[in-house]
Amino acid sequence: MTARMTPLLSARAITKQFGGRNGCRNVTFDLYPGEVLCIVGESGSGKTTLLNTLALRTEADSGTLHYHATHGDMLDLRALSEPRRRLLMRTEWGFVQQNPRDGLRSGVSAGANIGEPLMAVGARHYGQIRHTATQWMERVELDATRIDEYPAAFSGGMQQRLQIARNLVTGPRLVFMDEPTAGLDVSVQARLLDLLRTLTSTLHLSVLIVTHDIGVARLLAHRLMVMQGGEVVEAGLTDQVLDDPQHPYTQTLVSSVLPV
């Protein structure tokens, strides 16, 4: 982590606003391979806008965004054509939606949901696709005998695991997550966070997580950025920021967390 590596993702002065207000302004950071970075803030802080802009789901107003692709090229993401962008999203990136139903196909089985990204990049053996899907269900701690059931048959927490499996099955290098544990029961959240922690470290993933929950940041992130009113007010190593917050807003955030 301390060696001078090329950043996987580099953002400089990224700005995206709506009618001259809200959104995010002037965001600059680097994300390194294998690093988990949390963007923390309340609703309205601009964190979701930032995530969507970084993931190229909305277009930035200004700033630069670079990505170090697998084949070694440094891609200017804002200049990518739509086909290249969609290819990148299919092969090297993942995006876990806050509501798992938005990130899954409700009309096909759990196995098909996990297998689809494989089939989209050319997998042609039914048995192997099924085997891989089974393995992934086990990895995210789902009952693999339920491989043929539809997503609606699973609980919210399990659907989220299914969505995670669907995103990770192609071995992406960078995964975006939008409030992955919001809306789940506290105990379910805890187990899901554990799972994410294990997966991110064993798979050496780079992850950008947006959350309003400091606990998520503390558990998962190497570094975090605190956002307020569309700007990053503080950033640094998680432990440092949370143990010794400098900015008044960060201090409020930290002190308002109920001790577990």
Next chain:
Amino acid sequence: MNAPETQLASAPYDSAAEGYNFAYLDEQTKRMIRRSLLKAVAVPGYQVPFASREMPLPFGWGTGGIQVTAAIIGRSDTLKVIDQGSDETTNAVNIRRFFARTTGVATTRRTSEATIVQTRHRIPETPLTDKQILVYQVPMPEPLFRLEPRVAECKKLHALADYGLISVKLYEDIVHHGSIATTYDYPVIVNERYLSSPSPIPKFDNPKMHMNPALQLFGAGRERRIHAIPPYTKVRSLDFDDHPFEIQRWEHACALCGSKESFLDEMIVDDAGKRMFVCSDSDYCHDRREQQADQTGAIAEGESA
């Protein structure tokens, strides 16, 4: 059936030969269609939009195939028109009459004598040659439409060769039925690039599309698209390595000619539900019976000699 139908009584519902251009369409329209055809042949399997006209037959009844044929047919051509494999179904008859009256071109029942074969939902059993063109009538040219009805989105999927969706459908078929459940309009990959609909031919006919010496043209009038498979092009039916593509087989043989290799139509012949199986391709069946009659005649002669 071989002579041009100049003996037909003129009726108001016939496209009158007088006052209309050769093959009904004006030359500019034909040129527009031919430009689309050239684009289609240049990019096998890709759906080329074209400005389909309102024709004297309704949309959905073969206007695409008719426009393609009208754009390519010339005075020296010989035309065969089939529907469900037969020259005698009412729609095939209607379309053949249309061309007979608007072109005066020779028509035929025999596949081997035709230069252009316009077909709905079957490929002739008799193998085609590199002197022939097969024109398919296509209702829905978009192979993904049941999974993704939005045309704009499908265009992107084709552009990006993003075909995971159709594989998912086949995967689910195997999950629920134990095998792929599509029996007609079975999707294919043309020239190893574009996912394409072969039109609602039974999957039994799919293998005939692969490396066919004839030019295969597909016209969808209502949806306003044309696509093509040039001669000797690879056409692969989608499948999984461990669930390979298979064609239908019958336990029965044709009750008229005895064929066990052709596509058979099932017919219910009496109130008790007794069934009979007959070749769908009327010309193929007729030929076989003629050959058998000749052979029987030859044997008889041999015996009597």
Next chain:
Amino acid sequence: MYVAVKGGERAIEASWRLLDKSRRGDTRLAELSVGQIREQLRLSVARVMTEGSVYDEDLAALAIKQAAGDLVEAIFLLRAYRTTLPRFGYTQPLDSETMVVERRISATFKDLPGGQLLGATYDYTQRLLDFKLMADAQANGDDSTNGQAAQQQRAALQETPEAMPRVVTLLNKEGLIEQETPLSGAPEPGDLTREPLSFPASRATRLQNLARGDEGFLLAMGYATQRGYANSHPFAGEIRFGSVTVEMELDELGEAVEIGEIDITECQMINQFAGSTEVPPTFTQGYGLAFGHSERKAMAMALVDRALRAEELGETLASPTQDIEFMLSHSDNVEASGFVQHLKLPHYVDFQAELELVRRLRAQHAAQVEQTSQPDTGHDQEEQAA
């Protein structure tokens, strides 16, 4: 002994003869003339011209006669004929402000310049079947009083046209309503009769599609927008019916000349205001236009036009009436009728394929049921894993 089906030709010819008879009906009754249809079924003629995309009352009347009153079939006939017509070019845009107005109403103001002109309308009739109309009336010999009166009325209208600015123009004096002004450098509208529809579709293309679209479909969808499926709070700003001159620029003359007059119905709906930080709230418009006297069509079209502008105006898309691709792909009744009715064509080859599949699956199912009901366990796991 089964004989292959033949005789399709003779069947078709026989069906034509039967159709002729059925269309003509009881020969003791006088045959309808094209002129009668043109004059006495003028509202059918209006619809056929609008959706057939040809302004010719006689041809539309002929199509209606040939189609035995099936208007969708008549529209198809007219469209097919249109395909064969030579094209000379495009006219100048019609100026409905200079319309010789026979009927003009606005629901947004009690009174306005030009007044509210009720004209000939069913709106305020009592819907009671008038059995007097069942009597077989004869033609009134010479040029009927009807025809003379109509001509006199038109002449009167033309002599002293009271200024009849559009409500929309009046509102704009305060800047209250968005104006439909063409942007400089905007491309020419496409021509849907020459190019296939593709998406995204510009407003000009959408309006063309809707103008040719099925009145029933637009009526249902317009109705839906009023019932909460994309609620846009419409007011009928202006509905006018009358005749406008058609002008066309001729190359040889280098200027525009009048080539004729047509009757049109125009509707402008005024809808709830949109606004952004730069632009203060204004009223927005929906537009409808049809040949002949076609108020229901013009009004429904205006409602749908406005709904399809949702994306452009930054509104949330919540209803199929706002889905441009869905609406424009299904509005054409010639296409719809063709495809729905094509199901009458033989499909037995594909059905055979399906029969074979269903039989095979049922056999498999039966075999599985037998397997699981027997105590023989050896094969079970293999079957279930397959």
